[in-house]
Amino acid sequence: MHQHLESTVLKASSCSDLQKCICAMLNRAVFALVSLSFAFVRAQNVTGLAPKKFLSLPLGSIKPAGWLHDQLLVQTNGLAGHERDFYDYVAQSDWIGGDSYYSSLEEAGSYWFNGMVPNGVLVDDPTIQAQTQQFLDYVLDHQDSTGWLGPEVNTTKPRYLWGRYPFFFGAIQMVEANPSLTDRVVSALYKFVALANTMLHDGEGLEDWTKTRWEDFVITLQWLYDFHPNGQEDILIDTMKMLKWTGDPWEDVFKQEYFPQEAVENLQNPFPVLTWHGVNMAEGLKALPATYRFTHNQSDLDAASLGWDLLFEYHGRPSGIYAADEYLAGLEAARGTELCLVVETMFSGSYLYQVIGDPKFADRVERITYNALPATLTGNMWSRQYLQQQNQIAAKNMTPDPFPTDGPYSNVFGLEPNYPCCTVNHPQGWPKFVSNAFVTTADQKSLVQVYLGPFSTNTTLASGNKVTVNVDTLYPFSDTLTATITAQKAFTHFVRIPSWVSNATISINGGSPRAVSPSNGLQAVSAKAGTTKFVLNLPSNITIESRPQGSVAVHRGPLHYAFDISRSQKVLAQNAEETQAVDLEFDATEAWQYAIDPSTLKFNSAVPTGDKLPSPIFDSGLPPFTITATACPVNWTIAGDTFAAAPPTSPACVGPTTDITLWPFGATKLRIGEFPTFEST
Known part of the structure; x- marks a missing residue:
């Protein structure tokens, strides 16, 4: 949760290493005294911005195709595409000038705008495009004479900077999609930058959320520097x-000695408490690569890479994401992951890949997108969770619940379970995944397909080389990908080969398949002037991931597999203005207490009718890929009365063996994703 949407802040009660915490706090105090010195800021002898490894393409250059286009249409026809029509926090009457902290650029409107701008462009939806244009016009038309953007909520509330940052991202995307907006948006941003610079030097605008999310503003400033410096480089830097x-x-x-290695509710944070907040951590992953661009210090990139690894080592989930039911939550399967955290980590991972170039970031984003994101939404995307669980045996009002800070309604699928931030922020997930699926090399001579899935792109590389690429695939529900490249001039095209692929082959222009030979995760393809076509075959083995208490998780390729628990459904609430916006309770209608024998896992693939996937694809029984396992019932207790206890270690079977089917995690709404094990023979 975020600035005005949260009333509870975790109060740390103890420290696992008191001496370490004291040293860290002393270091932080010294750091603050030094860093707040304006002379120190001016003393940095670095000029210009370091280049990124890869450059993003303007919004609209990449479009979803096939099942991904269908997925964007499901989102457009679901909750995300209709919030403007009925949802209080983003209805037009609440955009500007309302008394609510949620209005306009205090948070909700800014989030909504950031996600719906790319959504409207990618599916070419005129209604959404008109709504986002109206929002942009209203904000810019009502810019304060001082340069301030957004409402003055009342005469006593200070101006805080953070709530505007997602709006800036949305405005930048609108300029990319419609360059005629450039002068107006850039002029408004510079007026705000001048004001913000003065505020920062005067120590204003710096409440806790601004202090932890500063990197989003830095990225906006770097966009201005890269594309519209206007002679203002000094104030931007x-x-x-x-x-x-x-x-x-x-x-x-992100240092090893300070990073928490377990759930943090009983630990003392040696830094400001919000740094261990899940969504802040997701956004903070961008901080050091953004810093590197103006410090040119390799240590910033090294720290960012280490922080990424530590986060997933100590709090990661087989679904690709990490756990934070408000604050970092360790490895236990019943702890939660916030939906805002999912989409923010996806965006940060794309940015990290573009700055650093390590394929581990792209691999992780692809896993999150195809597992954790759809798992926390109903198939039709009209209801969403606040928190998802790796082992989730019910979605209902839980008392007690397994979340130390968040409320018992947090894993209900609904309009606004727990806090409302995820309702307005989740729509950025799918569109930004699509819009970051291709990049260019820093010299703009080559095109790089980062994410695998059905896309098309149309761009101009260096020397005026106009290039189009159409990718035809059912991936991740297929192991085959066909790309057709049309170019005016010869160039080197790159496509990412994920780390989980085994014995991949490529066939170019109908030639015989040959083994891929990627460098740093990228396979080079020599594209000639005219048309080049290549086919990738990307087989993967079933792999087993070790989890706490001796449990295991099952993967194949980018997909994590889980036991999809049959469920009953009860409507808990229905919005008075929009009857499709409902709160849903799900309860298990079958046994879920199984151990599996990992040696018996078998992959099964069903060819979709007409080579087309169902829409929506992420719901029970719909994906064409499954894995079967020999299992047996075991004694596995319930904690409280509605959530699964930790998987039992080395349990005995209490009934005969049976075969169970594991489905892609994203299609499950109740599930077991981490299993105890046994030997069936």
Whole structure:
């Protein structure tokens, strides 16, 4: 949760290593004294911005195709595409000037705008495009004479910077999609930058959420520097530095000696408490690569890479994401993951890949997108959770619940379970995955397909080389991908080969398949002037991931597999203005207490009728891929009265063996994703 949407802040009660915490706090105090010195900020002898490894393409250059296009249409026809029509926090009357902290650029409107701009462009929806244009016009038309954007909620509330940052991302995307907006948007941003720079030097605008999310503003400033410097390079760099040196110290948060190795509710955070907040952590992953661009320090990239690894080592989930039921939650399967955290980690991972170039970031984003994101939404995307669980045997009002900070309604599928932030923020997930699926190399001579799935792209590379690429695939529900490239001039095209692929082959222009030979995760394809066609075959083995208490998780390719528990459904609430917006309770209608024998796992593939997937694809019984396992019932207790206890270690079978079917995690709404094991022979 975020700035005005949260009333509870975790109060740390103890420290696992008191001496370490004291040292960290002393270091932080010294760091603050030094970093707040304007002389220190000015003393940085670095000019310009370091280049990124890869450059993103403007919004609209990449479009979803096939089942991914269907998925964007499901979102458009679901909750995300209709919030403007009925949802209080983003209805037009609440956009600007309302008394609610949620209105306009305080949070909700800013989030909504950031996600719906790319949604409207990617599916070419005129209604959504008109709504986002109206929102942009209203915000810019009502810019304060001082440069402030957004409402003055009342005469006593200070101006805080953070709520505008998602709006900036949305405005940038609108300029990319419609360059005629450039002058108006850039002019408004510079007026705000001048004001923000003065505020930062005066110590204003810096409440806790701004201090932890400073990197989003830095990225906006870097966009201005890269594309519209307008002779303002000095103030842009100075504002970047002020944001960093007045913000939370992510380079220290991500150090091995300070990073929490378990759920944090009983630990003392040596840094500001919000750095261990799940969504702040997701956004903070961008901080150090953004810092690197103006410091040019390799240590910033090293710290960012280490922080990414530590986060998933100590809090990661087989679904690709990490656990934070408000704050970092360790490895136990019943703990929760917030939906906002999912989409923010996807976006941060794309940014990390573009700056650093390590394929581990792209691999992780693809896993999250095809597992954790759809798992926390109903198939029709009209209801969403606040928190998803790796082992989730019910979605209902739970008392007690397994979440130390979040409420008992948190895993209900609904309009606004727990806090409302995820209702307005989740729509950025799918569109930004699509819009980051291709990049160019830094010299803009080559095109790179980062994410695997059905896409098309149309762009111009260096020397005016117009290139189009059409990718035909059912991936991740197929192992085969066909790409057709049309180019005016010869160039080198790259496609990512995921780390989980085994014995992959490529066939170019009908030639015999040959083994791929990727470098740093990328397979080079020599594309000639005219048309080049290549076919990738990307087989994967079933793999087993070790989890706590001796349990295991099952994977094949990018997909994590789970036992899809049959469920009953009860409507708990229905919105008065929009009857499709409902709160749903799900209860298990079959036994779920199984151990599996990993040696018996078998992959099964059903060819879709007409080579087309069902829409929506992420719901019970719909994906064409499954894995079967020999299983047996075991004694597995319920904690409280509605959630699964930790998987039993080395349990005995209490009934005969049977075969169970595991389905892609994203299609399950109640599930077991981490199993105890036994030997059936």
